[in-house]
Amino acid sequence: MKPSIPKGTRDFSPVELHKRQYIFGIIRDVYERFGFHPIETPVMENLSTLTGKYGEEGDKLLFKVLNNGDFLSKADPEALAEKDSQALAPSIARRGLRYDLTVPFARYVVMHQNDLTFPFKRYQIQPVWRADRPQKGRYQEFYQCDADAIGSDSLMYEAEYIQIIDEVFSTLGLKVEVKINSRKILAGIAEVSGVSDRMMEMTMAVDKLWKIGWEGVRRELLARDFTTDQIDHIQRYFSVEDVQSLRTIFADSEIGTTGLDEVDEIHGYLEGYELSQELVVDVTLARGLNYYTGCIFEVVSKEVKMGSILGGGRYDDLTGVFGMAGMSGVGISFGVERIFDILEELKRFPDDLDQTLDLLMLALDPESHKVAFKLLTEFRDSGLRTDLYPEPAKMKKQMKYANQTGVSHTLIIGSEEVEKGIYTLKNMKTGDQQKLSAAQIVETLQS
């Protein structure tokens, strides 16, 4: 009888929602000014679109939607007889819930390729679903805020993302470190360390550096049969103070040199642009996803200890898996759930988001209530979010309501007020009262 919601999902109250929309609004505004266009894709995708795109682990975390009607009539009889859930699923569920915004975007590009003009810059702010074990700060239903620019190799886009990141976090009032690196620099280090063919293994180990230190990374590489000599090289190259000191080291590595050139070109675009946040080239930055091929991005808070709050990078082949080759691009994704937690912890949300109503009117008698109802129109037309207690109840009851809702201003209306056209505006926080006309009230509350 007592209702509940699924684990890992959330209701959003008015104040929470205002705070979330504040974050989304800032990101959306910046994305739009930077020439990104919004799209939305359906929550339900065909499982044929989703399956196999997120690795074996990801497939297990997909939410599958049961076919409607007599779904057992088409169930795989063998899987059913063997009670093999995994084998049975495809025959009784052909749709699933979106797992991220990247695969649906790739699907969108392929399906709408004839209507799109490339380069195409899209942004998308929508929820995604993952059957991860719910934890503090980790949900099964959560939002992503992605932007991608596809169909061009220009490093201008990398520079733009740095500007976007800088502007969004500055507008939110947060101090962050913007880390960039290039997969090509990583490939260069692998090459000059003599492990070109094992670059992924190398970067996956180095990716844990901040957690386990060089001692841990060395142990992991040894366990993976890297030689001590190779590991010494790797440690030395990844420990350079300044990325430019890799230039001589990369004298014989074309890909490494290209990576450095690209980082230089990105910095070139930003020459004269005043960044508010710290931008660093961090050669140890690897980012887990192995479809990145060029520049990679990561942002961490400088004020709250937490994982990355933005990730992204350049990829060579977004849509190949759907049969459309050669579509390269570069994208970023804001970790809005974590950004929300940081703003909450630091109390950086603007105060006025706590208010979802500007003015509450309280009437003392039926006649005043009628007048108050007509006054509502004047306030609402001027843009004020206004309400009237729905009946002329006892003042004590109405005041209790006003206090509980936390509204910032009330207006009390009785026969005297009606007669004079002058009303008492009360600031519920300070207790201050002012006697004002309707026009003066609008003026006061709008300022």
Added chain:
Amino acid sequence: MKPSIPKGTRDFSPVELHKRQYIFGIIRDVYERFGFHPIETPVMENLSTLTGKYGEEGDKLLFKVLNNGDFLSKADPEALAEKDSQALAPSIARRGLRYDLTVPFARYVVMHQNDLTFPFKRYQIQPVWRADRPQKGRYQEFYQCDADAIGSDSLMYEAEYIQIIDEVFSTLGLKVEVKINSRKILAGIAEVSGVSDRMMEMTMAVDKLWKIGWEGVRRELLARDFTTDQIDHIQRYFSVEDVQSLRTIFADSEIGTTGLDEVDEIHGYLEGYELSQELVVDVTLARGLNYYTGCIFEVVSKEVKMGSILGGGRYDDLTGVFGMAGMSGVGISFGVERIFDILEELKRFPDDLDQTLDLLMLALDPESHKVAFKLLTEFRDSGLRTDLYPEPAKMKKQMKYANQTGVSHTLIIGSEEVEKGIYTLKNMKTGDQQKLSAAQIVETLQS
């Protein structure tokens, strides 16, 4: 290999999305000014919350989410043996997709009752899912825009909804007819026709009047064993020209009289308020859902033949099914998908929604491209949605891109422009060209 999306779902392109957000934005703005607070509930609800709330037919249309992991290990063995899909479903799917916004709201109120202050006015704009057969204009995934005011019997709220409806459709530039009626008037007619105990059957037949005429309604009532005498009464009372002529007929019907009094009280609230749309009391209006107990609302377009584009009404008991009694309220729901279709058909969307970019810059050489990139910041900071073709490609190629994207203005930058700081702004629709400074361009495009 060729990707697709599930039947009845849609991708939204940038222009479609701008148009949809235009509708949502107008509704949201009006709801907020009228003192409604936004909430959001999860897409996935427990099936125990949803099942049994929408009738037998509704239960069949619920999308169910397959449990993760080895779901067969807890499958009902009997249902499995008998291959009974319907009986098996509850044991392998404990969650489902939201079917409407009303039941999740009721669930929300019960779960958060200690944090809410009543009366509570909430609005909610989110998608819902129904496994209906997809048709033109009917989708499996579509949006609803609901508002409900609960915890008060005051008819002030009914009057407010009429104002809200009036304001939303006027802002959208649409001509509609706002129909209201009261379930109490319907009950009064049933009483004076001697069919008090069969009111639902009566109203369900009369509800089809616009489709099948009185001849059809009479036939249907006869088939249901209403007497000719009862049917004569019913036809006569439902055919009154003016609802007020029912007052004498209702002399002995307390509930009918109350219904008329309530309609009068609602009109009283609206005295002196200038409605832009036509408001009519239509005694034949019944609305299908049988949980309405008081005033009911419906809106139809006066310009495009289509079903209702808004519905709503007052109910006595929103949350009883979740164990919380006595929670009455009144709500409305805009049929946004149909409203979209009407605006599209009548070409009433504002022109500027076709544009998702204000200015596209085209650079003629690498040096100009660098200058253009720096100029971007000036335009974007002034709020203009601005982009730069990502490389100094051939002008023909860049112009082709500009034409295909449909951008309204381009700015061509070559060495001469860079030198003088004067750029050529081209209106792509008229072909007009102006030579302007960056500041003048901002001024021109902002106006």
